[in-house]
Amino acid sequence: MDERKRVIEYFQRNGVLIQSEAVDFLIGLGDALDNSRKFLEGFDEKPLNVVFEDVKNFFDGNSDSKPLAGARRSREIKLEIIEDVTGKSSCEGTLSDFTNLFKDRYERLYQLLKKRQEMRNAIPIKNAQRREGDVSVIGIVNEIRRGKNSHILIEIEDESDSATIYIPDDLIDIASTIVEDEVIGIVGKGGRGGLIIARNIIWPDIPVNKKKHYADEDSYIAFVSDIHIGSKTFLEKEWKKFIKWINGEVGSERQREVARNVKYIIMPGDIVDGVGIYPGQENDLEIEDIYGQYEALAKEMSGIPEDIKIIMQPGNHDAVRPALPQPAFGKEVQDIFSDMNIIFAGNPCYMQIGEVDVLSYHGQSLQDFSTRIGVNQNDPATIMKSMLQRRHMAPIYGDSTPLAPEKKDYLLIERLPDIFVTGHIHTTAIDKYRGIVLINASTWQSQTDYQKMMDFSPDPAKVPIVNLKNSHVSLMDFSTHTPLFPLEV
Numbered sequence: 001m002d003e004r005k006r007v008i009e010y011f012q013r014n015g016v017l018i019q020s021e022a023v024d025f026l027i028g029l030g031d032a033l034d035n036s037r038k039f040l041e042g043f044d045e046k047p048l049n050v051v052f053e054d055v056k057n058f059f060d061g062n063s064d065s066k067p068l069a070g071a072r073r074s075r076e077i078k079l080e081i082i083e084d085v086t087g088k089s090s091c092e093g094t095l096s097d098f099t100n101l102f103k104d105r106y107e108r109l110y111q112l113l114k115k116r117q118e119m120r121n122a123i124p125i126k127n128a129q130r131r132e133g134d135v136s137v138i139g140i141v142n143e144i145r146r147g148k149n150s151h152i153l154i155e156i157e158d159e160s161d162s163a164t165i166y167i168p169d170d171l172i173d174i175a176s177t178i179v180e181d182e183v184i185g186i187v188g189k190g191g192r193g194g195l196i197i198a199r200n201i202i203w204p205d206i207p208v209n210k211k212k213h214y215a216d217e218d219s220y221i222a223f224v225s226d227i228h229i230g231s232k233t234f235l236e237k238e239w240k241k242f243i244k245w246i247n248g249e250v251g252s253e254r255q256r257e258v259a260r261n262v263k264y265i266i267m268p269g270d271i272v273d274g275v276g277i278y279p280g281q282e283n284d285l286e287i288e289d290i291y292g293q294y295e296a297l298a299k300e301m302s303g304i305p306e307d308i309k310i311i312m313q314p315g316n317h318d319a320v321r322p323a324l325p326q327p328a329f330g331k332e333v334q335d336i337f338s339d340m341n342i343i344f345a346g347n348p349c350y351m352q353i354g355e356v357d358v359l360s361y362h363g364q365s366l367q368d369f370s371t372r373i374g375v376n377q378n379d380p381a382t383i384m385k386s387m388l389q390r391r392h393m394a395p396i397y398g399d400s401t402p403l404a405p406e407k408k409d410y411l412l413i414e415r416l417p418d419i420f421v422t423g424h425i426h427t428t429a430i431d432k433y434r435g436i437v438l439i440n441a442s443t444w445q446s447q448t449d450y451q452k453m454m455d456f457s458p459d460p461a462k463v464p465i466v467n468l469k470n471s472h473v474s475l476m477d478f479s480t481h482t483p484l485f486p487l488e489v
């Protein structure tokens with residue numbers, strides 16, 4: 001659709017006729033849709049028609065008589081996408097692609113591990129094997145072998161060589177949480193026929209003195225994940241309650257004040273239910289056409305106030321490649337939302353809102369981690385802490401989370417976020433780790449038979465909200481009539 005058509009349709013949808021010269025003026029300004037929105041928001045009551053002079057006067061600053069509806073909210077806070085794979089994918093799936101991915105992973109995690117005091121004197125594995133006495137090495141985990149008497153042997157590798165690490169009894173608990181393809185530090189004793197006996201296992205972790213970032217005034221990000229439109233179990237009634245609240249129509253004075261100051265809604269994936277995602281899904285679908293699902297979502301989202309910016313990311317149910325990292329939605333999907341205030345981002349994605357760093361990731365690997373490190377999948381906050389300690393969201397290659405071999409490892413947590421959000425697990429979790437707010441952002445789908453079989457216990461229709469001024473997290477619950485409650489995290 002061309003820009004002119006989009007502008008005209010936007011006004012039509014709002015019941016406003018726009019003169020052709022007025023459209024020209026808006027296009028001449030650049031970012032015509034955004035400016036159309038700004039213009040219409042300036043009216044308490046929308047006009048029936050708009051002529052050239054109206055838009056000209058408005059944008060020339062003679063708009064005193066038209067109060068901006070947006071002024072009911074606090075100042076604008078800029079959002080910048082810092083990093084995702086969108087437009088940068090390079091992989092062709094060759095062997096050398098994988099070599100590049102692991103090389104990048106090793107080098108960047110090596111630098112993070114070297115900052116740990118225990119790893120300052122780390123030496124290449126080749127030298128460590130020859131050295132009698134204390135050594136420290138940094139390697140990528142090749143293989144984990146469990147021997148008799150529950151002994152564990154771990155093979156790690158760096159550019160110089162590989163070595164077998166013997167795990168003594170007192171480290172077995174911690175060593176059993178090590179996963180393949182992650183990068184770890186080992187402090188131990190070398191010189192025993194190529195074997196290194198571990199004394200300590202080191203992950204890069206989050207520095208305790210991590211700097212936190214805040215906004216100057218109360219302004220909120222709301223997290224709305226796993227909407228799963230298209231499914232028969234989409235919670236339409238609860239969704240409508242959310243739309244009413246975000247428009248300030250329901251709730252206590254305080255709840256409505258929060259709604260008025262929501263600047264951004266982040267949607268970390270599975271925004272539709274998709275098709276052919278799991279066996280027998282067709283029986284659970286209300287809408288069987290994937291584009292029909294996005295169209296239905298656009299309709300449901302049209303109730304969100306236009307001055308709230310939405311960041312939309314894909315998940316494993318969405319119409320982009322399933323392998324991580326996932327790029328933003330393609331043009332076909334984006335066009336369905338063309339008259340909305342949306343930024344399309346990849347998965348995972350680092351973004352900066354004002355000074356606040358947000359890492360938003362759908363969370364496909366939460367289940368792999370759950371099995372490997374022995375934490376219940378319904379406890380995503382503990383798994384997310386474990387990801388932060390490893391500074392990696394999905395290290396294991398060849399498990400159920402598909403990975404695409406990009407030149408750069410986009411699943412690595414190099415930059416320290418202030419907020420780390422996931423979805424996918426359909427539960428609600430709010431926690432903090434070393435000053436980083438952790439959120440798992442619920443779902444808008446009640447339990448399907450398939451989920452019952454997979455031991456998924458959803459905690460749906462909840463919206464976690466972070467105040468950027470102080471990183472306090474609140475939760476709006478649309479599944480019952482529970483009031484907003486501030487959580488001291």
Ligand SMILES: [Fe+2]
Binds near residue numbers: 270317362423424425
């Ligand atoms: Fe998912």
